[in-house]
Amino acid sequence: MIGVFALQGAFAEHEACLDKLGVPFAEIRKKEDLDRGFDALIIPGGESTVMDKLLRDMDMLDTVRGMILGGTPVFGTCAGLILLSSEVEGGRTCLGTMDVRTVRNAYGRQLGSFRTVSSFADEGEVPMVFIRAPYIESAGPDTRVLAEVDGRIVAARSGRQLATAFHPELTDDLTVHRYFLEKVAGIL
Numbered sequence: 001m002i003g004v005f006a007l008q009g010a011f012a013e014h015e016a017c018l019d020k021l022g023v024p025f026a027e028i029r030k031k032e033d034l035d036r037g038f039d040a041l042i043i044p045g046g047e048s049t050v051m052d053k054l055l056r057d058m059d060m061l062d063t064v065r066g067m068i069l070g071g072t073p074v075f076g077t078c079a080g081l082i083l084l085s086s087e088v089e090g091g092r093t094c095l096g097t098m099d100v101r102t103v104r105n106a107y108g109r110q111l112g113s114f115r116t117v118s119s120f121a122d123e124g125e126v127p128m129v130f131i132r133a134p135y136i137e138s139a140g141p142d143t144r145v146l147a148e149v150d151g152r153i154v155a156a157r158s159g160r161q162l163a164t165a166f167h168p169e170l171t172d173d174l175t176v177h178r179y180f181l182e183k184v185a186g187i188l
């Protein structure tokens with residue numbers, strides 16, 4: 001069972017991807033939902049400042065951090081990447097479980113949304129949708145860079161943590177979700 005954070009943002013689109021892959025999921029909306037015991041977590045894109053505040057106000061931050069540090073696989077997209085990052089330029093550290101330094105709203109408001117195609121891990125080319133996206137400025141030694149666009153890191157993996165600056169859930173391509181479920185989480 002995958003837990004999809006449904007506090008705010010583009011969670012329904014991730015759920016649609018999981019449906020297509022035939023993988024069961026449940027939404028996480030409050031602290032008690034975390035008690036279900038999930039095989040993996042997905043943190044969607046949206047507004048990282050809002051999700052950060054909700055995680056703190058709802059007293060979920062330490063529990064979620066503990067789950068991730070305890071080995072529960074996690075996939076963060078866009079704002080989800082920001083929440084996972086150990087250092088955030090232009091924002092504050094939230095979960096901080098992934099050894100990456102991330103720059104928020106890196107492309108500026110006007111040029112913030114674009115679509116491109118680029119190679120991802122060893123999986124070939126995938127379509128990538130960026131919406132007021134962050135990028136990873138630097139990654140720690142145990143972090144593997146999985147994709148770059150214009151010389152900037154836009155996807156990385158650190159152990160059982162996967163993060164993308166782009167939104168694979170806003171395309172028809174299931175490569176990144178399949179990669180997470182198969183190769184990071186070992187579920188598929």
Ligand code: GLN
Nearest residue numbers: 045046047048078079131
């Ligand atoms: N710019 C947003 C933030 O800082 C992220 C945008 C997104 O998730 N599409 O949270």
